[in-house]
Amino acid sequence: MVTVNEAGPAIGVIVVAAGRGTRMGTKESKQYLKLQDKPIVVHTLEVFERHPLISEIVLVTGEQDVDRCAVWVREYGIAKCVKVIPGGAERQHSVHHGLLHISTPWILVHDGVRPFVTESQITSCYEAAVEHGASILAVPVKDTVKQVDGEGWVTATPDRRSLWAIQTPQAFRRSDLLMAHEQAEQEGFIGTDDSMLVERLGVPVLVVEGSYSNIKITTPEDLDYAEWIRKKKEL
Ligand SMILES: Nc1ccn([C@@H]2O[C@H](COP(=O)(O)OP(=O)(O)OP(=O)(O)O)[C@@H](O)[C@H]2O)c(=O)n1
Numbered sequence: 001m002v003t004v005n006e007a008g009p010a011i012g013v014i015v016v017a018a019g020r021g022t023r024m025g026t027k028e029s030k031q032y033l034k035l036q037d038k039p040i041v042v043h044t045l046e047v048f049e050r051h052p053l054i055s056e057i058v059l060v061t062g063e064q065d066v067d068r069c070a071v072w073v074r075e076y077g078i079a080k081c082v083k084v085i086p087g088g089a090e091r092q093h094s095v096h097h098g099l100l101h102i103s104t105p106w107i108l109v110h111d112g113v114r115p116f117v118t119e120s121q122i123t124s125c126y127e128a129a130v131e132h133g134a135s136i137l138a139v140p141v142k143d144t145v146k147q148v149d150g151e152g153w154v155t156a157t158p159d160r161r162s163l164w165a166i167q168t169p170q171a172f173r174r175s176d177l178l179m180a181h182e183q184a185e186q187e188g189f190i191g192t193d194d195s196m197l198v199e200r201l202g203v204p205v206l207v208v209e210g211s212y213s214n215i216k217i218t219t220p221e222d223l224d225y226a227e228w229i230r231k232k233k234e235l
């Protein structure tokens with residue numbers, strides 16, 4: 001672990017970037033690939049660095065990447081990033097590690113590979129959490145979604161009007177998120193996002209509409225799309 005800057009009060013963000021990027025298939029983990037002239041994760045950090053409500057960022061990376069990420073944090077002037085720490089085997093473990101290094105009463109969790117989140121989306125997500133207890137960014141699904149069994153047979157067609165594709169950031173009270181992670185760990189439950197864990201505690205989670213351009217860079221074709229979005233936004 002490297003302490004890079006002094007901590008401040010208020011809203012903290014855990015940026016998780018400790019994944020291997022298996023679906024991207026590149027030698028370099030996708031969060032470190034360059035978008036224009038900077039690593040993707042740096043673009044993501046810069047959005048939170050610029051946000052007036054954010055006081056503190058904890059960056060979670062692969063153990064072998066902590067030092068080079070700490071160098072980028074200094075080089076790119078991410079002054080709100082107080083710690084760069086190693087993550088765990090699953091995204092959930094990485095968030096849990098991050099949570100142990102941040103003590104603001106409200107926490108946002110964000111994927112390091114979602115560099116196109118906007119200031120207003122972050123604000124809306126945070127404000128909805130403060131008003132309602134917990135909130136997540138999402139967009140309505142555009143396609144018809146089927147449930148399919150292991151042999152390829154359709155078993156159900158859920159009503160599309162009730163289906164949303166979930167994004168980050170996700171905003172929670174720190175106490176709820178910590179309890180949710182501890183409970184999940186005790187029960188051996190692994191979820192694909194943090195709200196799943198908080199829902200299991202019985203805390204209602206409000207969906208706030210995000211945008212289709214807040215993509216998670218996951219597979220090779222997302223890189224071309226990301227470059228196109230970046231050019232449109234002139235990041
Ligand atoms: N053990 C892990 C796994 C994922 N992540 C982070 O969680 C975010 C969303 O995960 P995903 O897109 O699935 O990333 P990977 O796990 O790297 O991708 P893949 O599943 O294709 O291996 C990414 O910023 C990723 O770095 C993490 O911090 N720790």
Ligand SMILES: C[C@](O)(CO)[C@H](O)COP(=O)(O)O
Nearest residue numbers: 091111166167168192193216
């Ligand atoms: C948290 C998340 O980005 C919401 O869409 C997503 O669930 C991460 O999941 P992945 O399995 O790591 O892609």
